[in-house]
Amino acid sequence: MPVPQPSADAAPRRLLRDVVFDKMLAAIHDGTLQPGERLNDDELVRWLGVSRTPIREAIAKLVDYGLVEMEANRYTRIATPTGRQYHEAFSVLFGFAELAARWAFPRFTDEDTDALDALLADVRTHAAARDRAVDDDVHALIGFLVDHADNALLTKLSASVLARARFVTVGSAEPVFAAAADAVASLRDAATHRDGEAGAAAVRALADGMADHLDAVRAADLATAEPEEAALVITSGPGI
Structure with a gap:
Protein backbone atom coordinates (compact mmCIF):
# COMPACT_ATOMS: atom_id res chain seq x y z
CA MET A 1 0.00 0.00 0.00
CA PRO A 2 1.23 3.58 -0.56
CA VAL A 3 2.70 5.39 2.41
CA PRO A 4 -0.01 7.63 3.92
CA GLN A 5 0.58 11.33 3.53
CA PRO A 6 0.76 13.41 6.72
CA SER A 7 -2.18 15.65 7.42
CA ALA A 8 -1.73 19.33 6.66
CA ASP A 9 -1.95 20.27 10.33
CA ALA A 10 0.54 17.66 11.57
CA ALA A 11 3.18 19.28 13.74
CA PRO A 12 6.74 18.83 12.45
CA ARG A 13 8.89 16.47 14.49
CA ARG A 14 11.63 18.13 16.48
CA LEU A 15 15.10 16.76 17.04
CA LEU A 16 15.84 15.71 20.60
CA ARG A 17 18.79 18.06 20.74
CA ASP A 18 16.48 20.99 20.00
CA VAL A 19 14.00 19.92 22.68
CA VAL A 20 16.84 19.56 25.19
CA PHE A 21 18.30 22.91 24.15
CA ASP A 22 14.98 24.69 24.69
CA LYS A 23 14.54 23.10 28.13
CA MET A 24 18.04 24.00 29.23
CA LEU A 25 17.75 27.52 27.84
CA ALA A 26 14.49 28.05 29.73
CA ALA A 27 16.11 26.74 32.91
CA ILE A 28 19.01 29.18 32.50
CA HIS A 29 16.68 32.12 31.88
CA ASP A 30 14.37 31.37 34.82
CA GLY A 31 17.27 30.79 37.21
CA THR A 32 16.79 27.05 37.69
CA LEU A 33 20.34 26.67 36.40
CA GLN A 34 22.42 29.31 38.15
CA PRO A 35 25.51 31.17 36.87
CA GLY A 36 28.61 29.19 37.80
CA GLU A 37 26.66 25.95 38.35
CA ARG A 38 28.46 22.86 37.08
CA LEU A 39 26.62 20.58 34.69
CA ASN A 40 26.83 16.86 35.32
CA ASP A 41 25.96 14.43 32.53
CA ASP A 42 24.27 11.89 34.80
CA GLU A 43 22.12 14.54 36.49
CA LEU A 44 21.10 16.00 33.13
CA VAL A 45 20.21 12.54 31.79
CA ARG A 46 17.94 11.92 34.81
CA TRP A 47 16.34 15.36 34.55
CA LEU A 48 15.77 15.43 30.81
CA GLY A 49 15.11 11.72 30.27
CA VAL A 50 17.30 11.45 27.18
CA SER A 51 20.71 10.02 26.34
CA ARG A 52 23.98 11.91 26.60
CA THR A 53 24.24 12.60 22.86
CA PRO A 54 21.41 15.17 22.50
CA ILE A 55 22.46 16.72 25.82
CA ARG A 56 26.01 17.21 24.60
CA GLU A 57 24.74 18.61 21.30
CA ALA A 58 22.52 21.07 23.17
CA ILE A 59 25.38 22.07 25.45
CA ALA A 60 27.61 22.70 22.43
CA LYS A 61 24.99 25.15 21.12
CA LEU A 62 24.72 26.84 24.52
CA VAL A 63 28.50 27.24 24.47
CA ASP A 64 28.21 28.93 21.07
CA TYR A 65 25.57 31.24 22.57
CA GLY A 66 27.95 32.15 25.39
CA LEU A 67 25.65 30.75 28.08
CA VAL A 68 27.78 27.73 29.02
CA GLU A 69 31.55 27.54 29.32
CA MET A 70 33.67 24.42 29.03
CA GLU A 71 37.26 23.43 29.66
CA ALA A 72 38.25 19.93 28.64
CA ASN A 73 38.61 17.49 31.55
CA ARG A 74 37.91 20.27 34.05
CA TYR A 75 34.37 21.60 33.96
CA THR A 76 31.19 22.34 32.06
CA ARG A 77 29.27 25.08 33.79
CA ILE A 78 26.77 27.87 33.35
CA ALA A 79 28.63 31.05 32.47
CA THR A 80 28.68 34.03 34.83
CA PRO A 81 27.56 37.26 33.12
CA THR A 82 29.82 40.30 33.27
Whole structure:
Protein backbone atom coordinates (compact mmCIF):
# COMPACT_ATOMS: atom_id res chain seq x y z
CA MET A 1 0.00 0.00 0.00
CA PRO A 2 1.23 3.58 -0.56
CA VAL A 3 2.70 5.39 2.41
CA PRO A 4 -0.01 7.63 3.92
CA GLN A 5 0.58 11.33 3.53
CA PRO A 6 0.76 13.41 6.72
CA SER A 7 -2.18 15.65 7.42
CA ALA A 8 -1.73 19.33 6.66
CA ASP A 9 -1.95 20.27 10.33
CA ALA A 10 0.54 17.66 11.57
CA ALA A 11 3.18 19.28 13.74
CA PRO A 12 6.74 18.83 12.45
CA ARG A 13 8.89 16.47 14.49
CA ARG A 14 11.63 18.13 16.48
CA LEU A 15 15.10 16.76 17.04
CA LEU A 16 15.84 15.71 20.60
CA ARG A 17 18.79 18.06 20.74
CA ASP A 18 16.48 20.99 20.00
CA VAL A 19 14.00 19.92 22.68
CA VAL A 20 16.84 19.56 25.19
CA PHE A 21 18.30 22.91 24.15
CA ASP A 22 14.98 24.69 24.69
CA LYS A 23 14.54 23.10 28.13
CA MET A 24 18.04 24.00 29.23
CA LEU A 25 17.75 27.52 27.84
CA ALA A 26 14.49 28.05 29.73
CA ALA A 27 16.11 26.74 32.91
CA ILE A 28 19.01 29.18 32.50
CA HIS A 29 16.68 32.12 31.88
CA ASP A 30 14.37 31.37 34.82
CA GLY A 31 17.27 30.79 37.21
CA THR A 32 16.79 27.05 37.69
CA LEU A 33 20.34 26.67 36.40
CA GLN A 34 22.42 29.31 38.15
CA PRO A 35 25.51 31.17 36.87
CA GLY A 36 28.61 29.19 37.80
CA GLU A 37 26.66 25.95 38.35
CA ARG A 38 28.46 22.86 37.08
CA LEU A 39 26.62 20.58 34.69
CA ASN A 40 26.83 16.86 35.32
CA ASP A 41 25.96 14.43 32.53
CA ASP A 42 24.27 11.89 34.80
CA GLU A 43 22.12 14.54 36.49
CA LEU A 44 21.10 16.00 33.13
CA VAL A 45 20.21 12.54 31.79
CA ARG A 46 17.94 11.92 34.81
CA TRP A 47 16.34 15.36 34.55
CA LEU A 48 15.77 15.43 30.81
CA GLY A 49 15.11 11.72 30.27
CA VAL A 50 17.30 11.45 27.18
CA SER A 51 20.71 10.02 26.34
CA ARG A 52 23.98 11.91 26.60
CA THR A 53 24.24 12.60 22.86
CA PRO A 54 21.41 15.17 22.50
CA ILE A 55 22.46 16.72 25.82
CA ARG A 56 26.01 17.21 24.60
CA GLU A 57 24.74 18.61 21.30
CA ALA A 58 22.52 21.07 23.17
CA ILE A 59 25.38 22.07 25.45
CA ALA A 60 27.61 22.70 22.43
CA LYS A 61 24.99 25.15 21.12
CA LEU A 62 24.72 26.84 24.52
CA VAL A 63 28.50 27.24 24.47
CA ASP A 64 28.21 28.93 21.07
CA TYR A 65 25.57 31.24 22.57
CA GLY A 66 27.95 32.15 25.39
CA LEU A 67 25.65 30.75 28.08
CA VAL A 68 27.78 27.73 29.02
CA GLU A 69 31.55 27.54 29.32
CA MET A 70 33.67 24.42 29.03
CA GLU A 71 37.26 23.43 29.66
CA ALA A 72 38.25 19.93 28.64
CA ASN A 73 38.61 17.49 31.55
CA ARG A 74 37.91 20.27 34.05
CA TYR A 75 34.37 21.60 33.96
CA THR A 76 31.19 22.34 32.06
CA ARG A 77 29.27 25.08 33.79
CA ILE A 78 26.77 27.87 33.35
CA ALA A 79 28.63 31.05 32.47
CA THR A 80 28.68 34.03 34.83
CA PRO A 81 27.56 37.26 33.12
CA THR A 82 29.82 40.30 33.27
CA GLY A 83 29.18 43.98 32.75
CA ARG A 84 31.10 43.90 29.50
CA GLN A 85 28.91 41.07 28.18
CA TYR A 86 25.80 43.03 29.23
CA HIS A 87 26.97 46.08 27.30
CA GLU A 88 27.94 44.10 24.20
CA ALA A 89 24.76 42.02 24.11
CA PHE A 90 22.45 45.00 24.31
CA SER A 91 24.47 47.05 21.85
CA VAL A 92 24.05 44.30 19.24
CA LEU A 93 20.47 43.51 20.26
CA PHE A 94 19.24 47.05 19.66
CA GLY A 95 21.01 47.11 16.32
CA PHE A 96 19.02 44.05 15.28
CA ALA A 97 15.85 45.55 16.76
CA GLU A 98 16.20 48.78 14.80
CA LEU A 99 16.61 46.85 11.56
CA ALA A 100 13.70 44.54 12.42
CA ALA A 101 11.41 47.52 13.14
CA ARG A 102 12.29 49.13 9.80
CA TRP A 103 11.27 45.95 7.98
CA ALA A 104 8.40 44.80 10.18
CA PHE A 105 6.16 47.85 10.57
CA PRO A 106 5.27 48.24 6.87
CA ARG A 107 4.16 44.59 6.86
CA PHE A 108 1.87 44.89 9.90
CA THR A 109 -1.73 43.77 9.77
CA ASP A 110 -4.39 44.99 12.18
CA GLU A 111 -3.88 41.75 14.12
CA ASP A 112 -0.16 42.46 14.36
CA THR A 113 -0.86 45.95 15.69
CA ASP A 114 -3.20 44.52 18.32
CA ALA A 115 -0.55 41.99 19.37
CA LEU A 116 2.02 44.77 19.61
CA ASP A 117 -0.42 46.79 21.71
CA ALA A 118 -0.57 43.94 24.23
CA LEU A 119 3.22 43.81 24.46
CA LEU A 120 3.46 47.58 24.86
CA ALA A 121 0.78 47.51 27.57
CA ASP A 122 2.99 45.14 29.55
CA VAL A 123 5.97 47.45 29.08
CA ARG A 124 3.96 50.45 30.27
CA THR A 125 2.51 48.62 33.29
CA HIS A 126 5.78 47.12 34.50
CA ALA A 127 7.77 50.30 33.86
CA ALA A 128 5.26 52.35 35.89
CA ALA A 129 5.48 49.82 38.74
CA ARG A 130 9.27 49.68 38.47
CA ASP A 131 8.93 45.95 38.05
CA ARG A 132 11.96 44.06 36.67
CA ALA A 133 9.54 42.13 34.47
CA VAL A 134 10.04 45.03 32.06
CA ASP A 135 13.29 43.27 31.03
CA ASP A 136 11.28 40.31 29.75
CA ASP A 137 8.81 42.69 28.10
CA VAL A 138 11.55 44.40 26.10
CA HIS A 139 13.01 41.06 25.04
CA ALA A 140 9.55 39.87 23.96
CA LEU A 141 8.98 43.11 22.05
CA ILE A 142 12.24 42.79 20.14
CA GLY A 143 11.57 39.12 19.42
CA PHE A 144 8.16 40.07 18.06
CA LEU A 145 9.67 42.65 15.71
CA VAL A 146 12.29 40.19 14.51
CA ASP A 147 9.64 37.54 13.86
CA HIS A 148 7.57 40.01 11.83
CA ALA A 149 10.48 41.32 9.77
CA ASP A 150 10.05 38.23 7.57
CA ASN A 151 13.78 37.73 7.10
CA ALA A 152 15.05 34.23 7.87
CA LEU A 153 18.68 35.31 8.18
CA LEU A 154 17.84 38.07 10.65
CA THR A 155 15.80 35.58 12.69
CA LYS A 156 18.67 33.11 12.75
CA LEU A 157 21.35 35.65 13.61
CA SER A 158 19.31 37.34 16.33
CA ALA A 159 18.38 34.09 18.13
CA SER A 160 21.66 33.82 19.99
CA VAL A 161 21.72 37.56 20.73
CA LEU A 162 18.22 37.49 22.23
CA ALA A 163 19.15 34.46 24.35
CA ARG A 164 22.39 36.07 25.50
CA ALA A 165 20.70 39.39 26.30
CA ARG A 166 18.14 37.65 28.51
CA PHE A 167 20.92 35.73 30.21
CA VAL A 168 23.14 38.72 31.01
CA THR A 169 20.27 40.56 32.71
CA VAL A 170 20.56 38.03 35.56
CA GLY A 171 21.87 40.04 38.49
CA SER A 172 22.29 43.14 36.36
CA ALA A 173 21.70 46.69 37.44
CA GLU A 174 18.19 48.11 37.62
CA PRO A 175 16.45 48.38 34.23
CA VAL A 176 15.89 51.79 32.67
CA PHE A 177 12.19 52.09 33.39
CA ALA A 178 11.76 55.62 32.01
CA ALA A 179 13.37 54.76 28.67
CA ALA A 180 11.09 51.75 28.26
CA ALA A 181 7.98 53.74 29.15
CA ASP A 182 8.91 56.60 26.80
CA ALA A 183 9.17 54.21 23.85
CA VAL A 184 5.58 52.98 24.09
CA ALA A 185 3.73 55.87 22.42
CA SER A 186 6.16 56.27 19.53
CA LEU A 187 6.19 52.54 18.78
CA ARG A 188 2.40 52.43 18.87
CA ASP A 189 2.17 55.40 16.51
CA ALA A 190 4.67 53.83 14.09
CA ALA A 191 2.67 50.60 14.06
CA THR A 192 -0.58 52.44 13.40
CA HIS A 193 0.90 54.24 10.39
CA ARG A 194 2.88 51.19 9.19
CA ASP A 195 5.93 53.45 9.24
CA GLY A 196 9.17 51.47 9.28
CA GLU A 197 11.44 54.50 9.58
CA ALA A 198 9.46 55.85 12.53
CA GLY A 199 9.58 52.41 14.15
CA ALA A 200 13.35 52.24 13.69
CA ALA A 201 13.67 55.74 15.17
CA ALA A 202 11.60 54.69 18.19
CA VAL A 203 13.85 51.72 18.81
CA ARG A 204 16.89 53.95 18.43
CA ALA A 205 15.44 56.36 21.01
CA LEU A 206 14.97 53.45 23.39
CA ALA A 207 18.59 52.43 22.81
CA ASP A 208 19.77 56.00 23.40
CA GLY A 209 17.77 56.06 26.63
CA MET A 210 19.71 53.02 27.79
CA ALA A 211 23.11 54.32 26.67
CA ASP A 212 24.07 55.98 29.95
CA HIS A 213 22.89 52.92 31.84
CA LEU A 214 25.00 50.60 29.69
CA ASP A 215 28.04 52.85 30.07
CA ALA A 216 27.57 52.75 33.86
CA VAL A 217 27.42 48.96 33.77
CA ARG A 218 30.63 48.82 31.74
CA ALA A 219 32.33 51.33 34.06
CA ALA A 220 31.39 49.23 37.09
CA ASP A 221 32.87 46.19 35.39
CA LEU A 222 36.01 48.18 34.59
CA ALA A 223 36.39 49.20 38.24
CA THR A 224 36.62 45.59 39.36
CA ALA A 225 38.61 44.21 36.40
CA GLU A 226 42.25 43.24 36.38
CA PRO A 227 44.49 45.60 34.32
CA GLU A 228 44.58 43.28 31.30
CA GLU A 229 40.81 42.80 31.42
CA ALA A 230 40.24 46.53 31.88
CA ALA A 231 42.00 47.25 28.59
CA LEU A 232 39.60 44.86 26.87
CA VAL A 233 36.58 46.53 28.47
CA ILE A 234 37.69 49.96 27.31
CA THR A 235 38.20 48.79 23.74
CA SER A 236 35.19 46.49 23.52
CA GLY A 237 33.68 48.52 20.69
CA PRO A 238 31.21 51.34 20.14
CA GLY A 239 28.17 51.80 22.32
CA ILE A 240 24.63 51.57 21.06
